[in-house]
Amino acid sequence: xxxxxxxxxxxxxxxxxxxxxxxxxxxxxxxxxxxxxxxxxxxxxxxxxxxxxxxxxxxxxxxxxxxxxxxxxxxxxxxxxxxxxxxxxxxxxxxxxxxxxxxxxxxxxxxxxxxxxxxxxxxxxxxxxxxxxxxxxxxxxxxxxxxxxxxxxxxxxxxxxxxxxxxxxxxxxxxxxxxxxxxxxxxxxxxxxxxxxxxxxxxxxxxxxxxxxxxxxxxxxxxxxxxxxxxxxxxxxxxxxxxxxxxxxxxxxxxxxxxxxxxxxxxxxxxxxxxxxxxxxxxxxxxxxxxxxxxxxxxxxxxxxxxxxxxxxxxxxxxxxxxxxxxxxxxxxxxxxxxxxxxxxxxxxxxxxxxxxxxxxxxxxxxxxxxxxxxxxxxxxxxxxxxxxxxxxxxxxxxxxxxxxxxxxxxxxxxxxxxxxxxxxxxxxxxxxxxxxxxxxxxxxxx
Amino acid sequence: xxxxxxxxxxxxxxxxxxxxxxxxxxxxxxxxxxxxxxxxxxxxxxxxxxxxxxxxxxxxxxxxxxxxxxxxxxxxxxxxxxxxxxxxxxxxxxxxxxxxxxxxxxxxxxxxxxxxxxxxxxxxxxxxxxxxxxxxxxxxxxxxxxxxxxxxxxxxxxxxxxxxxxxxxxxxxxxxxxxxxxxxxxxxxxxxxxxxxxxxxxxxxxxxxxxxxxxxxxxxxxxxxxxxxxxxxxxxxxxxxxxxxxxxxxxxxxxxxxxxxxxxxxxxxxxxxxxxxxxxxxxxxxxxxxxxxxx
Amino acid sequence: xxxxxxxxxxxxxxxxxxxxxxxxxxxxxxxxxxxxxxxxxxxxxxxxxxxxxxxxxxxxxxxxxxxxxxxxxxxxxxxxxxxxxxxxxxxxxxxxxxxxxxxxxxxxxxxxxxxxxxxxxxxxxxxxxxxxxxxxxxxxxxxxxxxxxxxxxxxxxxxxxxxxxxxxxxxxxxxxxxxxxxxxxxxxxxxxxxxxxxxxxxxxxxxxxxxxxxxxxxxxxxxxxxxxxxxxxxxxxx
Ligand SMILES: Nc1ncnc2c1ncn2[C@@H]1O[C@H](COP(=O)(O)OP(=O)(O)OP(=O)(O)O)[C@@H](O)[C@H]1O
Ligand SMILES: [Mg+2]
Numbered sequence: 005x006x007x008x009x010x011x012x013x014x015x016x017x018x019x020x021x022x023x024x025x026x027x028x029x030x031x032x033x034x035x036x037x038x039x040x041x042x043x044x045x046x047x048x049x050x051x052x053x054x055x056x057x058x059x060x061x062x063x064x065x066x067x068x069x070x071x072x073x074x075x076x077x078x079x080x081x082x083x084x085x086x087x088x089x090x091x092x093x094x095x096x097x098x099x100x101x102x103x104x105x106x107x108x109x110x111x112x113x114x115x116x117x118x119x120x121x122x123x124x125x126x127x128x129x130x131x132x133x134x135x136x137x138x139x140x141x142x143x144x145x146x147x148x149x150x151x152x153x154x155x156x157x158x159x160x161x162x163x164x165x166x167x168x169x170x171x172x173x174x175x176x177x178x179x180x181x182x183x184x185x186x187x188x189x190x191x192x193x194x195x196x197x198x199x200x201x202x203x204x205x206x207x208x209x210x211x212x213x214x215x216x217x218x219x220x221x222x223x224x225x226x227x228x229x230x231x232x233x234x235x236x237x238x239x240x241x242x243x244x245x246x247x248x249x250x251x252x253x254x255x256x257x258x259x260x261x262x263x264x265x266x267x268x269x270x271x272x273x274x275x276x277x278x279x280x281x282x283x284x285x286x287x288x289x290x291x292x293x294x295x296x297x298x299x300x301x302x303x304x305x306x307x308x309x310x311x312x313x314x315x316x317x318x319x320x321x322x323x324x325x326x327x328x329x330x331x332x333x334x335x336x337x338x339x340x341x342x343x344x345x346x347x348x349x350x351x352x353x354x355x356x357x358x359x360x361x362x363x364x365x366x367x368x369x370x371x372x373x374x375x376x377x378x379x380x381x382x383x384x385x386x387x388x389x390x391x392x393x394x395x396x397x398x399x400x401x402x403x404x405x406x407x408x409x410x411x412x413x414x415x416x417x418x419x420x421x422x423x424x425x426x427x428x429x430x431x432x433x434x435x436x437x438x439x440x441x442x443x444x445x446x447x448x449x450x451x
Numbered sequence: 452x453x454x455x456x457x458x459x460x461x462x463x464x465x466x467x468x469x470x471x472x473x474x475x476x477x478x479x480x481x482x483x484x485x486x487x488x489x490x491x492x493x494x495x496x497x498x499x500x501x502x503x504x505x506x507x508x509x510x511x512x513x514x515x516x517x518x519x520x521x522x523x524x525x526x527x528x529x530x531x532x533x534x535x536x537x538x539x540x541x542x543x544x545x546x547x548x549x550x551x552x553x554x555x556x557x558x559x560x561x562x563x564x565x566x567x568x569x570x571x572x573x574x575x576x577x578x579x580x581x582x583x584x585x586x587x588x589x590x591x592x593x594x595x596x597x598x599x600x601x602x603x604x605x606x607x608x609x610x611x612x613x614x615x616x617x618x619x620x621x622x623x624x625x626x627x628x629x630x631x632x633x634x635x636x637x638x639x640x641x642x643x644x645x646x647x648x649x650x651x652x653x654x655x656x657x658x659x660x661x662x663x664x665x666x667x668x669x670x671x672x673x674x675x676x677x678x679x680x681x682x683x684x685x686x687x688x689x690x691x692x693x694x695x696x697x698x699x700x701x702x703x704x705x706x707x708x709x710x711x712x713x714x715x716x717x718x719x720x721x722x723x724x725x726x727x728x729x730x731x732x733x734x735x736x737x738x739x740x741x742x743x744x745x746x
Numbered sequence: 747x748x749x750x751x752x753x754x755x756x757x758x759x760x761x762x763x764x765x766x767x768x769x770x771x772x773x774x775x776x777x778x779x780x781x782x783x784x785x786x787x788x789x790x791x792x793x794x795x796x797x798x799x800x801x802x803x804x805x806x807x808x809x810x811x812x813x814x815x816x817x818x819x820x821x822x823x824x825x826x827x828x829x830x831x832x833x834x835x836x837x838x839x840x841x842x843x844x845x846x847x848x849x850x851x852x853x854x855x856x857x858x859x860x861x862x863x864x865x866x867x868x869x870x871x872x873x874x875x876x877x878x879x880x881x882x883x884x885x886x887x888x889x890x891x892x893x894x895x896x897x898x899x900x901x902x903x904x905x906x907x908x909x910x911x912x913x914x915x916x917x918x919x920x921x922x923x924x925x926x927x928x929x930x931x932x933x934x935x936x937x938x939x940x941x942x943x944x945x946x947x948x949x950x951x952x953x954x955x956x957x958x959x960x961x962x963x964x965x966x967x968x969x970x971x972x973x974x975x976x977x978x979x980x981x982x983x984x
Contacts, residue, residue, distance in 0.1 A: 239713040266713045270672040272663040275465040276708035276715075279458060296571040299664040303574060307581050308461075308588045326573040615848070622834050622845050628796055629832035634820030634849035634897060 058417055062409045068383045068390070069113065071120040078118070078125045081395050083110075084149035084158035085130040091137025091164070098374055099137075099162035102183045105375035106130065106159045108363045109382035119386050126395060131155065139165030146172045156398050157181075157385065159378065174202045179398050179405075181385065183209040183377035204402050206424045208381045210448070216249045218430045218446050219315065220257035223288065223337065226434075230313065233259045234286035236277065236301055238293050239266040250290050262286050274301050278310050286311045299326060306330050313337060320433035320441045331437040338433045349431055349445045356413035380412030381426065415448075457586035462708045463701075468593045468662070470700030471600030472655050476677030477684065477692040478607065479651035485624040485687030485737055486644045489538060489548030494652045495674025496559035501526045501653025502660040502669055503563060506572045509660075515577040519599075519657035523650040530649025534642045542641070563667045571666040596658045603654060604693055611689060620644060624687060624737070652677075676703075679723045687737030695734060698722070747772040747933050748793070748824075748901060753802030755785075755792045762788040764957040765802065770901065775927050775934040777944035777965070780954035781977050786937040787829050789954070790903045793935075794826035795819045806901070821849050825899035829906050829937075831890040835879030839870050842878050842889055846896030856896075863892045866922070884915035891922065901933045902926065908940045916943060923947050941973055953977065 087103035088095050110128045113119060118127040131153055135142040142165025149155045150172065157179045161169065166184045173180035184207060223230065233254050237247035243266060251261050262284040265277040278301075281289070289311040291301045298316045305314060306327060313335045316323065320338040324331070348354040353376075360375060361368045369375075388405035389395050409419045415428045433443040476498060483491045501522045508518035533555065541548035578591035610617040622630040623640045631637045655673065659665060680699050684691030699719055706718030726734060748770040755763040762785045770776045778786050791797040793804055795816040804811050811819055834842050843863060847856045864871035867888045873881060878889060887907055894902060904923070908916045920943060926932050927947075938944035945951060945965050953961035953976040961968065961976035 267707070268713055268716050271715070272659070272669075272672070273465065273469050273704075275468075276462060276704045277712045279461045279465060280708050280712075283454070283458060296664045296666045299571065299573055303664075307590045309581075322573070328579070330576075330579050615844075618837070618841055618845060619848060621837065625834050625836055626832055629828060629834065630845070631796060631816035632794060632820065632826050632828060632832075633845045633893070634817045635845070636815070636817045638815075 058409050058419070060409060062411045062417055063384075063387050064411050065383055068119060068387050069116045071117065071125065074123060075120050075125045076123045078127070079395075080127050080129050082129045082131055082153060082155050084133070084146075084153065084155040085160060086133040086135050086142065086145045086149070086158065086169075087160040088137040088162055088164055089134035091135075095137055095163050097370060099160070101369055101371055101374040102162055102378050103160060104364070104369070105378035106382055108360060108375065109379045111363065112359075113382070113386065119390065121390050121393060121395065126389075130159075135161050135164060137164045139168055141165070143168050143172065150176050150178055156396060170202070170205050174205055177204055177398050179204045179206075179385070179401060181206045181208055181378070181381055183207070183374075202424075204398055206381070206402075206405060206420055206426070208426045209377050210428045211425050213249050213253065214427070214448060215430050216253035217256060218448065219337075219432060220253040220259065222432050222446055223313070223315070224257045224259070227287075227313065230287035231260050232262045232284065232286045233288045233290060234263040234265075234281045234284055234311065235261065236265050236267065236274070236281070236289070236291045236293075238271075238297065239268050243293065246292050250292070254290070259288070271297070272300050274304050275308065278305050278308050282308060282310045288313045288315060290315045292317050302336065303327065303330070306334060320435045320443065323435045324441060329437065331435065333437065336435040338435060349443065350416070352411070352413050352416075376412075376414040380410060380414055380418055383412060384408055384410045384418065454586070458708075460585070461587045462704050464587060464589055464593070465708070466697075466700045466704035467597050469704065470697045471597045472658060472662075472673070473676050473680050473700055474604060474693050474696030475600055475651050475655035475658070476673050477680035477696050478604070478689060479648040479655070480674075480677050481681045481684065481687055481689060481692045481737075482620070482624075482644050482651075483648040484681065485689075486620065486627075486641055487538070487542055487548065488545035489541065489552065490545075490678070490686075491538075491552045491645075491648065492549070492674060492678075493533075493552040493555035493559060494648060494677065495670030496556050496563070497526050497530055497649045497670075498652040498656040498659070498673055499563055499665070499667060499670035500529070500559065501656030502665040503567050503572070503656075503667075504653070505657035505660045506575065506665065507567075509575050515575050515661060518575075519654060522657045523653045526653030526656075527646040527650030531642055531646040533649075534645035538645065539638065539641070560667060560670075567667065569667060571664045572660070573664055575661050577661065592661055596662060599654075599658060603651070607651075607689070616640070616643075676719065679719055683723055683726050683733055685733030685736040688733065688735045691733060691735030691737075747774075747807060748935070749803075749805040750789075750793070751803050751805075753789070753792060753799050753804065755788055755797050755799045757788075757797075762797075762957055763792060763799070763802075766954070766957070766959050768952055768959060768962070770933050770935055772900075773927070773931055773933055774950065775923070775936060775948040777948040777951045778935065778937045778954060779939075779941050779944060779951060779973060779977075782939075783956075784954040785957040786954055787905055788957075790826055790828075790905050790935070790937060793819075793903060794824060796826075817849070820897060820899075823898075823900035824903065825894040825897055825901070826903040827890050827894045827905060827907065829909070831886045833878040833881075833886050833889050833893065835877065837878055838875055839878060839881070839889060840874040842893050843870070843874075843896050846893035849897050859896055859898065863895055866895070866925070867892050883910050884912065884918070887911060887915075887919065888922070891926075895926070895930075899932060901935065903935045903937075905937045906939060907936075908938065908943055916940070919943075920947055941970070945970075 085103065085106060088099035090096060107130065110130055114127045118125045131149060133145045135145060142161055146158065146169040149158055155178070158173055160182050162182065162184060166182055170180055235247055235250045237243040247264055247266065251264065255261060263281045263286060265281055267274060267277060289305050291298055293301070295318060298318050302314055302316050302318070302323065303326070305311065307330070315337045318338055323336050323338060348357055357368060357372060360372060385405065387408050387410060388401050391404040391408065392400035394400055406420060409417050412418050419427055421427055427448045429446050429448040431443055431445050433441050435441055476494065479494050480491065483489060504522035504525055505518045508521050509515050513521065537551050538548050541551055576592055578595055580591045582589040582591060611621055619630065619635045619640055622633065622635060623637055627637055659669065676699065680695045681692050683699060684695030699722065702718050702722045703715050707715040750766060750768040753763055753766045754761065766789060778789065780786050788797060792799050795814055799812055802812070806822060806824060809822070811822065834845060837845070843860060847859065850856055869885050870889055870892055873885065878886065881889060891907065907919055911919060923934065923936065924947060927934055936944055936948055949965055951963060951965050951968055952959050953973055955976060961972060
C-alpha cells in the first residue's frame with residue numbers, strides 16, 4: 005500500500021519555502037526573472053514530456069465567459085465551500101489561500117455577468133463554511149450542504165475530514181473538488197469501496213510523484229553523465245514516503261541509488277550522515293524537506309563537497325543569497341516545485357498575480373501560488389457545465405470535466421487524468437555561482 | 452590517510468563542534484540547577500532568543516563577533532529579570548521553579564514568533580572557507596565555534612576556581628546557608644547565576660546561528676540534549692557537564708555516522724539510561740546539601 | 747553587646763522560639779543549654795538572619811538587626827558556626843578559609859589573618875591543599891571555627907561544636923574557645939548539649955526548653971541539679 009501523505013505536511017514544506025521566497029524577492033526581480041524564465045524555457049519545454057502534447061481544443065477564460073445575447077433568464081446557483089479557516093497554522097494558511105482561489109474565480113465570473121448555458125445566465129453564490137480543521141465538523145457541514153442546501157458542487161476541504169466528506173459526496177453523486185492529497189493516494193480506493201464509484205470527485209492538487217519524476221527526467225536530460233544518487237529524508241511517515249518517491253522516480257529515470265539516509269526530526273547537524281553518504285561518491289544529493297532542514301543540509305553538504313549537484317525545493321534566490329561564493333564550482337537545482345511557485349513563468353500567470361493582488365486588497369497573501377490549486381478549476385467546472393448543457397446533472401458534468409482541456413493562469417493546458425488528478429507541470433531552476441538563476445518550465449509528465 | 456581513517460577523523464571533527472554547543476547549554480542548565488535545584492527548562496528558549504538576537508544585531512549591521520556577546524549580555528540581563536520577577540519566589544520549592552520554567556517556554560516561544568515570525572533565518576557565516584586536510588573537510592566556522600566554546604568553558608573554570616565570586620558561587624551551590632553565614636550575598640549570587648546561565652545558552656544560540664538555519668523551535672532540541680548532557684555529567688557538576696558533552700556528542704555522531712541515523716536520539720538517551728542505571732546521579736554527581744535534600 | 751528581647755520564631759505553624767530574652771556582654775561567653783528540639787539552633791539562626799523572627803528585637807551594639815540579611819549581619823561582626831560544621835567539602839581548606847574572609851577586601855589583611863589562623867590551628871596549615879571533606883571530624887570543626895575567625899568577628903555563635911568529637915578533641919576545643927575569648931577578646935555564645943563543657947567555658951548560662959528560656963544565671967551560681975530540673979521542664983528563672 006502506498007503510504008498516506010498528509011497534505012498539510014507537503015504544503016507546509018511548499019509553503020514555508022514560498023513564504024521565504026515571497027519575503028526575500030523584490031517585486032521588480034520577479035517580473036524580470038519571469039521574462040527570463042519564459043525565454044529560457046522555450047527549448048526544453050515539452051521535450052521532457054513522455055507523451056505528445058494535446059492537440060484538441062484548449063478552452064480559455066474568454067470561452068467560458070462568452071455570451072451570445074440570446075439569454076432570457078437569470079438564475080443564481082449555490083455551491084458549497086468549506087475550508088480550514090481555523091486550526092493548525094500550516095493547514096490554515098494553505099486552506100485559506102486555496103479557498104481564496106475559488107472565491108476569486110467566482111467573483112470574476114459573477115463580475116463578468118455570469119456564464120451562459122442556453123437561454124440562461126447563471127451567477128454563482130458560495131455557501132461558505134469554516135470546518136475548523138475538525139473532521140467531524142467537516143462531515144456535518146457536508147451533510148448540511150447536501151441535505152439542507154441541496155447543493156451539487158462542493159469545494160474543499162484541504163485536509164481534515166476530506167476522505168470522510170468524499171464518501172458522503174460520492175454516495176450522493178455531488179461534484180466534489182479539492183486540492184487535497186489523501187484522495188490521490190488512498191481514499192480513492194476506500195471511496196470506491198464505500199460508494200461503488202467516485203465519479204464525481206476531482207483532485208486539483210497534482211500528484212506529488214509527478215513532480216519528482218519530472219525533476220528526475222530533467223536532471224537526466226541536462227546531465228546524462230550523472231549516475232549515482234544519494235537521498236536524505238526526515239524520519240517520519242512523510243519523509244520515508246518522500247524517500248520512496250525519490251527512489252522510484254530516479255530509478256525510473258535511469259539513476260542508481262547509492263545511499264538513502266533518514267534523520268530524526270529536529271536535526272540541525274547533518275555532517276555525520278553526509279560524511280557517510282560522501283563515501284558512496286554520489287553525483288547528486290537529493291533532499292526535499294522542511295526549509296530549515298533543506299538549508300542546513302545543503303549548506304553542510306556544500307561545505308563537505310558531498311556531490312557534484314544538489315537538488316532542493318528551496319526557492320532558487322534563497323539558495324543564491326544564502327550560499328554566495330560557497331556555490332563556486334557547484335550546482336544546485338531547485339526543482340519539483342509546482343508551477344508558478346517561485347516566479348511567474350508565463351504572462352497569464354503574471355497577469356493573474358496582479359489581479360489576485362488587487363482582489364486581496366493590494367498585496368499578495370503569503371504563498372499566493374496556492375490559490376492556483378483551485379482558481380483555474382472553477383473555470384473548468386463552469387466549462388464542463390456548459391459542455392454538458394446543465395448545472396444540475398452531476399454525472400453529465402463529471403463526464404464533460406474528464407474531457408476538458410483548459411488554458412489557465414497556472415498552465416497552458418490543464419486537465420484531469422483518468423484518475424481525476426489534475427495534471428500540471430513544474431518549474432525547475434538551476435543556481436550557479438555568479439550566474440543568473442536559470443529557470444525553465446517543464447511540461448507535466450503525461451499519461 | 453586511508454579512507455576509513457579520514458572518515459573517522461571527519462566524524463571526530465563533526466562530533467567536536469556539536470559537543471562544544473552541547474557543553475555550553477549543559478553548563479547553563481547545570482550552574483542554575485547546582486545553585487537552586489531548579490531545572491530551568493526555559494533555557495532552551497533563551498538559546499533561541501540568543502540565536503535570533505544575534506541574527507537581529509547582525510542584520511542591523513553589527514559584526515557577528517560583536518553580535519554574539521551583545522546577544523549574550525541582553526539574554527543574560529533578561530534571565531536576571533526573570534529570576535528577580537519569578538524564580539526567586541520559588542527558591543524554597545524547586546518544583547515550583549520547574550513549573551514556572553515550563554510556563555515560560557510557551558511565553559517566550561510566542562514572544563519570539565511574535566517578533567520574528569515562524570519562518571527561519573539562514574545561517575550567518577563570517578568564515579566561509581573550508582579547510583581540507585587529508586580528506587577531512589573542516590569549515591573554518593566550525594573551528595571557530597569549537598574554539599569559542601573551549602575558551603568560554605576555560606574562562607568559566609578559571610572564574611569558578613580562582614576568583615572570589617566564582618568561589619562564592621561554588622560555596623552557594625554546596626551549601627546556601629553556610630555560604631550566607633560567610634557573608635556571601637546569596638540572593639545576588641543566585642541572580643547572577645541565572646544571568647550567567649542565560650548568557651551561556653544565548654552564546655550557544657548565537658554560535659548556532661553561524662552554523663545552522665535557525666527557527667523559533669530551535670531551543671527544544673538543544674535543551675533536551677543539554678539536559679541529557681547535564682544529567683550524564685551529574686546535575687550541578689560543571690566539569691561533569693563538559694566531559695558528558697563530549698561523550699554525548701561522540702555517541703550521537705558516531706552512532707549516526709556508522710549505525711542507523713534515525714536512531715541518533717536513541718543512542719544518546721540509551722547512553723543516558725545506561726549511565727543513570729549504573730550511576731543514578733550521573734558520572735560525577737555534584738555534592739551539596741541541596742542535592743542531598745532533593746534526592 | 748547583644749540584647750535579645752521577646753523573640754519569637756516560627757517554622758510554618760510551628761513555634762520554635764517563644765518570647766526569648768537574653769543578653770551577651772562584651773567579651774563575655776554565654777552558654778545556651780537545653781534538650782533536643784528546645785530551640786537553641788533556631789535562636790542562633792534567628793540572630794544570624796537565616797530565620798526571620800515573627801516578633802521581638804535583637805539589638806547588637808545598639809543597632810536593631812532583625813530584618814537585616816545574613817550577609818549584612820556578618821559584616822556587622824556576628825559570625826555563626828552552624829550545627830554540623832557545614833564546611834564546604836568540595837573546596838580545599840584554604841578555599842574554605844578564604845570564603846570566611848569574603849566580607850574583607852584588604853588582601854594584606856587577609857593574608858595576615860590567614861597566617862594567624864594557621865598558627866591557631868597548625869593542623870589546618872598542614873592540610874591547606876586538601877579538600878574539606880577529607881578532614882577528620884575534629885579538623886573539620888577547627889576548620890569551621892577557623893573559617894569563622896577569618897572575618898574577625900566580635901561575636902561568635904557556636905552551635906554544638908563538641909558534637910561527635912573524641913574526648914581529647916573536646917578538650918582541645920575547650921582550650922581553643924577559651925583562647926578565642928581571652929586572647930582575641932571575642933564574645934561567644936555557645937550552644938551545647940555537653941553541659942559540663944559549657945559551664946566550664948562560660949560565665950553565664952541560659953537553659954531553654956520547648957522554645958522558652960526556663961533558667962538563666964551566672965555559671966558559678968546555678969547548680970547542675972537546677973539545670974537538670976530545667977531540662978525536664980520544672981524550674982523557672984532564678
Ligand atoms: N527547618 C525546620 N522546619 C520545621 N521545623 C523545624 C525546622 N528546624 C527546626 N524545627 C523545629 O523547631 C524546633 C526547634 O528546633 P531547633 O533545631 O532549634 O532545636 P535545638 O534546640 O537546636 O535541638 P538540637 O539539640 O536537636 O539541635 C523543633 O521542634 C524542631 O523540630
Ligand atoms: Mg540544634
